[in-house]
Amino acid sequence: MMTNSMMFKAEGQEIIAERIFNAPRELVFRAFTEAEHLKKWWGPRGWELTVCNIDFRPGGIWHYCMKCMDxxxxxxxxxxxxxKALFSEIVDGEKIVYTDYFSDAEGNTADNMPSSEITLTFIEQDGKTKVVNRAVYPSADAVKTVIEMGMQQGFTETWDRLAEYVESVQ
Known part of the structure; x- marks a missing residue:
């Protein structure tokens, strides 16, 4: 697999994305867990994190706003x-498990939108890092909903930005 290509598949209640980033695992992990990093790459192209409050610990919450600036x-x-994300499990440098919700500015979850259980795994590969994002939704219909909203393009652009960012800060 080329380092700049992403594997993305939706099957049943799951969406799985994998990509190899040309950066050490510790840096890629921090890029997902610290506001100063997240603000530089999270979201599709043309979008910025205007709010990014992260309490990175089991039981902690990450509440954020992506705004289209383009x-x-x-x-x-x-x-x-x-x-809003609610962290349930963290293995430093290796794994992050959280529930991902659509929310409002106050942090109230949007009941009309599907939540998902996300497991992010960070795998060391010869100085590079393979990231696996496994999202489990309540139903196959929920997967269909987020795919139709443009999930794959958003994911691809976001991870392209992450690849550019981690290579630029080494």
Missing amino acids: ENQGDFYGFESWA
Whole structure:
């Protein structure tokens, strides 16, 4: 697998994405867990994290807002997308497990949108890092909903930004 290609598949209630990043595991792990890193890459191209409050510990919450800053994205320009993650398990440098919710600015979860259980695994590979993101949704319909919302493109662009970022800060 080339380092810049992502494997993305949706099957049943799961979405799995994998990619190898040309950076050490410790750096890639920190990029997912510290606000100063997340603000540099999280979200599709043209979007920025305008709010990023992260309490990175089991039982902790990450509450954030992605805002479209790119006027070329038409109706999305100025749009805010709020989300909240509740961390349940952390193995330093290796694994992060959390429940991912759509939310509002106050952190109330959006009951009309599917939540997912995310397991992120960080695997050392000859100085590079393979990241596996496994998301389990309540139903196959929920998977269909997020795929139709553009999940694959958003994921690809976000991880492209992460690849560029971790290579730039080594």
